[in-house]
Amino acid sequence: MDVLKMPHKETRNVVTINSKLCKGCGLCVKNCPKDVLETGDTINLLGYKTIIVNGKKCSGCGNCFYMCPELAAIAVERVPVAPAKPKEKRAA
Numbered sequence: 001m002d003v004l005k006m007p008h009k010e011t012r013n014v015v016t017i018n019s020k021l022c023k024g025c026g027l028c029v030k031n032c033p034k035d036v037l038e039t040g041d042t043i044n045l046l047g048y049k050t051i052i053v054n055g056k057k058c059s060g061c062g063n064c065f066y067m068c069p070e071l072a073a074i075a076v077e078r079v080p081v082a083p084a085k086p087k088e089k090r091a092a
Helices: 063-067
Strands: 011-017 037-043 049-053 074-080
Touching (some): 011 063, 063 074
Antiparallel strands (some): 011 074
């Protein structure tokens, strides 16, 4: 999908970690400016504890993607932001 042709005016980056490929080295955790990455308790098929995104404060900066030595273990994707719903006024 071409981001420039999306009907939504606002987009944001979303980080996804592929737990099957993650080796839990922690480079992404150390380089996350928002401290939203942490080592999880789940062990993957390779025998490593994988990294998880913990929280909604992720800015989508991509530091984790660039620091990860495993190709395709971390993806940063641009997604449309749903428009905010207007608040309803209550009758007094």
